[in-house]
Amino acid sequence: MACMSGKRPSEAALALQFNVAQLLKQATGARRGYDIAVEAPELDQQLLLMGPLHGQIACLRIGAGILVTGELETVVRLECVRCLSEFDLPIRVEIEEEFRPTIDIVTGLKVEQEPDQDQATLIDEQHILDLAEVIRQAVWLEIPASPICQPDCKGLCPQCGQNRNQVECSCQSNTVDARWVALLATRGASGT
Ligand SMILES: [Zn+2]
Ligand SMILES: [Zn+2]
Numbered sequence: 001m002a003c004m005s006g007k008r009p010s011e012a013a014l015a016l017q018f019n020v021a022q023l024l025k026q027a028t029g030a031r032r033g034y035d036i037a038v039e040a041p042e043l044d045q046q047l048l049l050m051g052p053l054h055g056q057i058a059c060l061r062i063g064a065g066i067l068v069t070g071e072l073e074t075v076v077r078l079e080c081v082r083c084l085s086e087f088d089l090p091i092r093v094e095i096e097e098e099f100r101p102t103i104d105i106v107t108g109l110k111v112e113q114e115p116d117q118d119q120a121t122l123i124d125e126q127h128i129l130d131l132a133e134v135i136r137q138a139v140w141l142e143i144p145a146s147p148i149c150q151p152d153c154k155g156l157c158p159q160c161g162q163n164r165n166q167v168e169c170s171c172q173s174n175t176v177d178a179r180w181v182a183l184l185a186t187r188g189a190s191g192t
Contacts, residue, residue, distance in 0.1 A: 012041035013132060021127035023061055024105040030061040036072060043136040050088045051075035053135070057095060065100040066129060076139065078147040082155035083163045089147065093138035095131070099123050 015038045023032050037054045057070030073092045080087060101111050101123045113122070120133035154164035159171040 012038050016131040018129045020129045026061050028061055033058045048077040049074050050077050068097050070095045080149035081146045082153045087149040091142040097121050097134050099129050
């Protein structure tokens, strides 16, 4: 593991930064493509990526700045809501974002920003376009709210707590009864 002290961004973080100074100097319609292949980038502390982030993006010079489009794939480690075991889910994200310059490349003057301008899609004063935040948000959007390891995950036994995908416990015959007891108890307690 690399030491994370200091302000120097990691190699993975740098791989998602593009200097677009040349492209900004070009006319509307100019286009540049990039291959992305980053080993396990740390996009988010809550997001454990198990595979490389890879794909292609294109940067297109538009009037207001640069339009980034592309498709990226990676693998995210999640916890199953039924059996609580960890599993890896391959995901694919589509990117389509307009980035705006902070500094006008020709005049060197600050560019007026809209009050609601998203900071994640600002090209910085060194003309660096950073995709990390946009990708982070796109990855989160692809993660299911209730991840399940497999469509027919049997979950945990409500009585002995064992993972029923792995073991057949001997509580089976009482399972239905136990569920009803729990349900009735809840209803009774809530007074309905
Ligand atoms: Zn499961
Ligand atoms: Zn059991």
